[in-house]
Amino acid sequence: MLKFAWTFILISSFLSVSAQILDDSTKQVYGPSSVYFIYENELLENLNIKNHPDTLIDKFYKTNPNNRLGWLYQDLGNVGTASKPLLFEPLKNIATQNGYDVFSLYAPKTKNIKYYNTRSPFSNLMYIQGFKGYSQLDFTHSQNINERWNITLDVEKYNSSKQIDASTAEDRLVNHWSYDISSNYISKNKKYTFLGAFYHFNHKQTEQGGILAQENLSIEPKELLANYRSNYSSQLTTGVFSSERWNNLHIFQQYKLKNGFQAFHVMDYERKKNFFHDPAFQTNFNSTAYNLSLDSTQIDTLNQNSLFAVFSNQFGLKGRYRGFDYRMYAKQRFFKQTSIYGDQYTSGLKSESFIGGQLAYYFKDSTNRVIAEAEFSTNLGYFLNGEITFKNFKGQFYQSFSPVGLFYSQFYTPLNEWRNILTNPFNTFIKGTFDFNYSGIYIKPGARYTIYSNYIYLDQKQKITQNSSLFNTLSFDLNLGYSAKRFKFSNEFTLTINSAENILRIPRIINNSNVEFLLRYAKVLNIYTGADIFYRSAYFADAYSPVLQHFYLQDNIKVWGTAVVDPYLAFQVNRVRLSFKFEHANQGLGNQGFYVTPYYLAMPRAFSIKVNWPLFD
Template sequence: MIKVTTEALLKDSTQLFAIDTSLNNFQNYSPLFQPRSPKISLGGTMGLATRPLLFEPPKTIGFDIGLHALDPYMLTPQDIQYFQARVPLSVLNLITAGSAEQVFKMVHTQNVNPNWNIGFNLNFIGSRNFYASNRVLGQNVSDLNAAIFSWYQSKSKRYNMLANVIFNNLKSPETGSIVKDTIFAHANSSFDKATEIVRLPNTFENWKTGGIYIKQSYYIGRIDTTIRTNNANILPTQRVTYIFNYNTSKFNFLQNDIDTYHVFPDYYFSSNRSRDSLNVTHLMNDFGYSFYLRGKSNQFVKNELKLDLGLTHDLYGYTQYVSDTTITQYGSKLRGPDKKQDASFQNITIRGKLSYRFSDRINLEGTINQIAVGHNFGDFLYDAKAILKGNNKAGQIILNGYVQSSSPSLQATSWISNHYIFNNTFRNQKTTSVSFNYINNALQLDLKAEYFLITDYLYYAAQPNGIDAHPVQLGGSINLLKVSLGKNLRWRNLHFDNYIVYEKTDYQSTLRVPEVYTYSSLYYNTYLFKAVHLSAGLDVRYNTPYVAPSYAVGWASFITEKISLSHPTLLVPYF
């Protein structure tokens, strides 16, 4: 009755799957506590600034703003699910802990006709600060994600159109921490921790994005169909694709408090408040052509050669404002937004991918992404992959390697705000990586070993026990080894899922990650009266102590140097 897909699943062919009605991982609703991608943040609730706990390098090239502390709470076109619904479908999800944290998510979708589906997403995140000013609106998290989406497929199955309109409005408090931070060192150092005041009770980040995304594809020539596990996948022999994407982003920092406790290093324009703003517009046009050469089969594809060619044009524009006092023509003082920089530029990226599938057991891929013209000329990402599959008991091996060169971010090179001003020139950061991944679904086993060599690493630093921060580029190279193992055990309705990661780097003082991280979930999964699906259990997370990064308020970035130990263990029962 209900089938679901995503843009990624429609990339090479038309694939549809039944909706997931299991309770697997339902308790980890927060992006902070995903078992294989944990994050650290300024607090235990959703909506606050965050970054990965483990080493997770971004495989992106081109223009980068540099602001990513609230990315996990953004809704993007790649997050949208598309449906084929023979009946209207509504999914409502509510997680609440009173005023401490509330999450509400809603999806509704239905088919206008057999070939056209429409729907919408609506998400809310809210939480209230724990300390004395917890009834001050400036300390509350308030996030809104909204999207309208549509998928149209022609009767001939040749034409597909994915479209969505997305709006994000994220508000994240920047309290500067509590004044009396000794309460964490001594058990009896506070009469009531909820009465402790914070340094900035009315200061917060407000990020807004909005955009429209349309992807169209048309299949040319013969269309093949494979049938696997009751799912029919439609495979083209030639395909042309066009993507149009236009979005605007506004990153606002609003300091409404006098800096009595010296949270900020200095001020350049206003001594008692900040109205820093960065506005970015992005227009993208992407053209692609794919050619498939294969034999005919309705069970699986073998001896398939696939060639993808693409050209992407990106047009960017940005302006940055601060709050400053100006003198009018009549000699009076006027406070308001003052534009400090304004620029526009473009990038043209060429893309290519060549893959060969000897059978359903062996697949080879090579990918090239190169910025050939524009502001970020010279950025590239070259990727190679080999997939070797055995039978169900033998599992599969995935060998992967890539080389990447990416430009430094706008935040690190050209930045003007009330508390931070930078005008720097840095080299591209280069990353070389190789990995080995063994997956055995029959044994519920997943083993992966990764090696990274990072040259000209760019990060943010501060002097010991200081509050100032600035971008720094490491002159040498960083080596990092990351080994992860996932193993799930089951006895009847009792499940025991485990995941462990070991990371080791020769620059631990700069690239700060815990050496060991583990996650275990012990739970009982059953049906009551053949009608109610029940899952109850306990999650345990642990990481070895390490020197955690500090945080630069007003710059929305995590920085090094200031020393503090992370909290290593977290027990989370769920029902």
């Protein structure tokens, strides 16, 4: 309560000061319209788009990445924990990877870096305080050195706390921080453009192994007790953790030649470090969380770490002619993996080459377009991608033959060892949607069809397995909603039919609903209040292995099968946005909780405050 009090006082004081500084006679020279940013992909596709900082209150109340994406990732119940997507995601990347990706949801991505242009110094502060041990601070400062050169710093820091077996309310479960420093420059004649960024990502997760089953204390969802921290223990002892650290230096530059030709160059140097540490392995080795087939062990402390380093260079030509946008390129990539186990788990310096291109046609109405792109590599991989946007219809065809991650083909620790000869996984993905809009009502039906072949997974004994036969999933989507002056409703429904439920686990039904009302206080303050409702049908979700840092099949525990209700309130004072949210408010109505991953409980009821304060001068 003390933390809540101080947060409330800080916000109240700030609003009071803001009200004194800005009045009706104050002329605001700088604002969202005087600041804009671009993305590298937009520049690469010759799209002249100037994006301005988000000042809308719509969906501002959403907090962590999984929540903002509509809970379309399976995680371990708390912010920042290991996760995997529920549905297939087309990835235009056929380069060899290290095979670790459970923390990728929280990592920076070069395609998302914002390259600013500011008429005056721009700063943006966002703070979230959740009262179950979650806090987040995002800070951005951008400033032009001159009219053609900008430098930006972006920092993100958040923590989440243990919900079981915690000694204090601040006992850390996840400790995350990342930053990126970016710069962009355009020459005086506007022929040369430079974008550059360096990012650092440091993500640490304390491994608890989930809830511990004990005699005389049922962990069945219908019999769970409300206070997890007081009533339950974790499977693993203290001090066990996983972590990842990424560094990436990224450069993009282009030069305009004659007749609309442009030459471009992209360079990346990336390092990914992966760690796992268990200081009491002799105590933990026979836990359900590890699921190891060991009778005994002589290992007191288990340490695992690996380093994956990549250097890539890409050169190409691009341009636009009579509505056609074209791009062609060649790329050379070198990678190497090393670990503390030396030659037993390493990949010497290897190279792979790529050629690719894109052809797009933009209709006179720039919202309508057709895109075709392809890439081929010496690792026998390729991807094809076609997209069409025409009036109310959107369609996509995607096909890939992508290389196997190094984790799946070669791995060694004192506990596990394998050397597998695996075939590149093959996927075909087809998607179509159609929008109907009439007088505030919208209906958006759609379908997604995915074909899998050479699918790689970890079986119930955590053994790498490849399924060579074809199987498929078919998802039907129906998004609908209604928007009026003071009321808004939306519902996103997905039904998935899966022909291989024994190896690919997806909830049959995914449903996200939102209802929102607009209230006006003192004729000047708009207050938006409503609720999100999330539902997933019960299914045998994959279990999580802390040792391997991967998900694997299990057939014993069903997760979800219940709804989560998050009521909220959001409003805006001048340019400051605030929201208050009561997450999982319906806990205790029916049961005291449920699992999102076997042995990992969904977050209990919690209150959170979010504030965003942009400064444009």
